[in-house]
Amino acid sequence: MAKDRKIDLVILGLLFHEDLTGYDIKKRIDGAISFFWKGSFGNIYPSLSDMEKNGFVEKRRAETKGRREKILYHITEKGSDALKEWLNTEQAANDLKYETLLKLYFGGAEDKSTALENIRYFEERVKADLAVLKGYRESLEKVLDRQDHVYYYLTVTFGIDTYEAYLKWCGKAKKMLGGMKG
Amino acid sequence: MAKDRKIDLVILGLLFHEDLTGYDIKKRIDGAISFFWKGSFGNIYPSLSDMEKNGFVEKRRAETKGRREKILYHITEKGSDALKEWLNTEQAANDLKYETLLKLYFGGAEDKSTALENIRYFEERVKADLAVLKGYRESLEKVLDRQDHVYYYLTVTFGIDTYEAYLKWCGKAKKMLGGMKG
């Protein structure tokens, strides 16, 4: 296991449920997961090769019926153990970079209309993302009885709750800056 | 300006108010800013050298009264222009990595006590951070009349509002997992 390459764990987490190709993995990450973690092909494929070399995953059916090669990866016992060990360590790095807040913090270098503009832009994107998250929640509510779906549901509601807090804050911030001289 | 090195802008934002040494800059970033952006010496010093070479900042009084050299940096007009230009571009990358949510999402690979443990750990740290943020807010409320402080205040309340949303979510999540079989 590479020390700081968390994408390894994301992949193991996904493979725990089903065998997937690198391409499938990318699609899964681009779904609900993308709200709290990102991945790219230049990230995923090297991770898969390394983990295969080290016995965390193995190649399954290379299912080449006429078309281009398609490699299904399967998690090994070593891989499952690594996943579970990670789940059982307390340590969890939540690394947040908000360029929006950076701009707001240094807003004094320009006039307040600039800051207001940046808040509005942020607000728009949050609204759009919130709609997507609510779509996910709706789908998940229909299948909440299935074990894993509770976990998916909780991460989605985390997103919804924080995004709604963002929107409330946007309202307050606009009011506060609006009522300010300068 | 380096394309993707946002630390440049953080430094320019800080220097816009006052001349600072690299060491001072690090301390500023470790304060309220650390909740939405991070920096390290291995990050800051190279950025300062580059920006000096390219005319965004310049060295001021090397104030060496007996002690070790101490380099105060001062923002140039070119630097101010770059800062303002950045403030006026809509684009803002908010890159959030929540390892906590990653673990929760894949919680189905272990039993629910593990997930509950991770939520509790997250909750503890959020509570601690929230206390720090509320301390900042209290200090800022005393000086809200000064221009820039409104911006600092808004970023701090952003943190408080989202952290409070996190805590509410923790309560709901614990309840939901607690009332689950398995």
Added chain:
DNA sequence: ATCAGCATGTAAGGCGTTACATGATTCA
């Protein structure tokens, strides 16, 4: 005397993004 804080930097190594390269299939 010793430890924490002040102060500046470099070096190695790792990780990630972006772009590039290639080619098949399916649908309009």
Added chain:
DNA sequence: TGAATCATGTAACGCCTTACATGCTGAT
């Protein structure tokens, strides 16, 4: 016929973290 999607990978480049290296000052 052309575009989008499926599918796998590599290469360059850049950024950041961590550790290392050095040495002064002030307080206990």
